[in-house]
Amino acid sequence: MIQFFQVYKTYPGNIEALADISFKIEKGEFVFITGPSGAGKTTLLKLIIRAERPDRGEILVKGRNVTRLKNSQIPFLRRGVGFVFQDFKLLNHKTVYENISLVLEALGYKKREIPKRVRQILRVVGLEERVVKQTPFKLSGGEQQRVAIARALVNTPSILLADEPTGNLDPGLTVEIMDLLEKVNYLGTTVVVATHDTNLVARYKKRALPLYKGRLVG
Amino acid sequence: MGAFYFVRRAIENMKETGLTHLLSMGTIATSFFLFSSFLLLSINFGTFLETWEKKVQIILYLKDGVGEKRALQLKRELQKREGIKEVRYISKRKAMESFKRDLAGYGGVLEGLKEEIFPASLEIKLGEAFRTPERIRALAARLKKIKEAEEVQYGGIWLERLSLFLYILRWGAWILGAILVIIVLSVTANTIRLTLYNKREEIEIMRLVGATEAFVKFPFYLAGGLQGLLGAGGSLLLLFFLFHLFSLKISPYLSIYFGQLRLSFLPPDLIAEVLGVGVASGLMGGILSLRKAAGI
Numbered sequence: 001m002i003q004f005f006q007v008y009k010t011y012p013g014n015i016e017a018l019a020d021i022s023f024k025i026e027k028g029e030f031v032f033i034t035g036p037s038g039a040g041k042t043t044l045l046k047l048i049i050r051a052e053r054p055d056r057g058e059i060l061v062k063g064r065n066v067t068r069l070k071n072s073q074i075p076f077l078r079r080g081v082g083f084v085f086q087d088f089k090l091l092n093h094k095t096v097y098e099n100i101s102l103v104l105e106a107l108g109y110k111k112r113e114i115p116k117r118v119r120q121i122l123r124v125v126g127l128e129e130r131v132v133k134q135t136p137f138k139l140s141g142g143e144q145q146r147v148a149i150a151r152a153l154v155n156t157p158s159i160l161l162a163d164e165p166t167g168n169l170d171p172g173l174t175v176e177i178m179d180l181l182e183k184v185n186y187l188g189t190t191v192v193v194a195t196h197d198t199n200l201v202a203r204y205k206k207r208a209l210p211l212y213k214g215r216l217v218g
Numbered sequence: 219m220g221a222f223y224f225v226r227r228a229i230e231n232m233k234e235t236g237l238t239h240l241l242s243m244g245t246i247a248t249s250f251f252l253f254s255s256f257l258l259l260s261i262n263f264g265t266f267l268e269t270w271e272k273k274v275q276i277i278l279y280l281k282d283g284v285g286e287k288r289a290l291q292l293k294r295e296l297q298k299r300e301g302i303k304e305v306r307y308i309s310k311r312k313a314m315e316s317f318k319r320d321l322a323g324y325g326g327v328l329e330g331l332k333e334e335i336f337p338a339s340l341e342i343k344l345g346e347a348f349r350t351p352e353r354i355r356a357l358a359a360r361l362k363k364i365k366e367a368e369e370v371q372y373g374g375i376w377l378e379r380l381s382l383f384l385y386i387l388r389w390g391a392w393i394l395g396a397i398l399v400i401i402v403l404s405v406t407a408n409t410i411r412l413t414l415y416n417k418r419e420e421i422e423i424m425r426l427v428g429a430t431e432a433f434v435k436f437p438f439y440l441a442g443g444l445q446g447l448l449g450a451g452g453s454l455l456l457l458f459f460l461f462h463l464f465s466l467k468i469s470p471y472l473s474i475y476f477g478q479l480r481l482s483f484l485p486p487d488l489i490a491e492v493l494g495v496g497v498a499s500g501l502m503g504g505i506l507s508l509r510k511a512a513g514i
Contacts, residue, residue: 049426051426071431072430072431075425075428075429075430075431076428077428078425078426078427078428079427079428080428082427083426083427089419089422089423091419091420091423093234102420102423102424103423103427105223106424106427106428106429106433106434107427107428107429108433151423151427152427155427155428
């Protein structure tokens with residue numbers, strides 16, 4: 001599903017973010033990218049959706065070489081990959097419904113199809129109907145992250161990338177969100193979670209790709 | 219998603235930075251008001267000038283010794299010349315009668331006037347194409363060379379000055395138009411840039427979920443165009459209202475001095491052009507702002 005071949009990425013100022021990264025993630029897998037802050041986890045996720053370009057190496061996502069994609073083809077790559085952020089990145093002036101439906105509107109879904117899909121995904125992530133008309137800042141951290149996951153999944157992507165999805169949550173909510181991601185994976189989505197939380201990796205017993213100073217270790 | 223969806227999003231974007239959009243629309247409307255006023259002035263002034271050009275004639279005063287027979291012969295000769303539509307012979311007697319008619323109120327003063335003191339003349343009306351100041355002047359110069367001519371008079375000087383004024387007015391409108399496009403471009407570009415800045419999170423999310431660049435950018439282009447359209451439209455409405463008020467007050471006086479002359483508002487094709495300039499420059503402003511803010 002995702003393959004990296006000797007990928008290198010350096011930021012301006014000669015800051016080496018990633019070096020000699022090669023790995024393969026199979027369809028339907030649940031994988032952790034682990035490592036301390038600054039290890040290159042976020043850069044790695046950004047490379048998958050072509051938010052960054054590698055200096056060297058090749059990246060295949062669902063059989064497509066994303067390093068060679070034309071700019072006009074990037075949106076179509078991203079439609080198949082959901083993304084969840086540590087800080088949720090929800091639009092606080094819009095309701096929960098609008099936050100999620102925005103994705104479907106952007107992807108050209110038919111107007112009558114949108115409410116059905118939004119309600120369906122809210123049920124999948126375990127959010128009650130009452131939150132639909134609320135704005136995100138009125139919700140708890142766990143609920144906000146559920147909305148963010150719902151937004152990432154509403155167009156049924158085959159891959160879900162989550163960058164420190166539990167970084168802002170207390171231990172109770174962390175478990176809830178991780179259970180939800182496990183459920184999503186169980187339903188067939190390939191899930192990649194970047195986290196610095198070693199306890200989390202130990203608890204869920206999934207394959208881990210440990211990063212340290214931009215290199216895969218172990 | 220249909221066109222209506224993009225219009226809705228453009229209006230939503232505009233609402234979110236409502237005051238800024240209102241202020242920039244006000245600036246656009248003010249600029250367009252000035253431009254349209256110049257256009258309106260030049261159109262009406264042009265009509266006024268055309269009406270007066272029709273009335274322009276050349277009067278050729280004949281020397282004292284020229285008899286009626288020779289005068290009528292001259293009349294026939296002149297009528298054959300290119301550009302001359304009609305020639306009327308005014309004898310000394312007719313000139314005196316006309317003078318007395320015009321000054322009928324002064325009764326006693328006019329008594330004892332003899333026709334000998336009035337010069338006979340030929341009143342020359344010109345063809346339409348020959349009513350321009352340059353052609354009138356050229357014809358008058360040729361007429362002066364006729365040996366029976368004492369003097370040649372024509373209302374060309376004021377016509378020339380008014381034509382120059384109209385020329386300045388028309389150029390003024392175009393120069394103002396060019397300045398206006400620059401104003402609209404920069405005002406719209408800055409407003410849209412501000413909206414873009416406010417919307418940067420939403421844009422980032424849209425791009426991450428796979429929205430195409432066209433989908434992301436189109437509402438901003440549209441907002442630019444709408445801003446231009448509303449600014450230009452608002453200015454035309456204001457101008458129409460003021461024009462209506464003004465023409466109501468001034469029309470009675472116009473009919474006294476200029477007979478059939480009527481003030482007219484901008485014709486539909488020019489209104490469409492003004493609105494078109496508004497939309498196009500607003501759209502360009504939107505495109506410029508998105509180019510400069512490509513990183514957002």
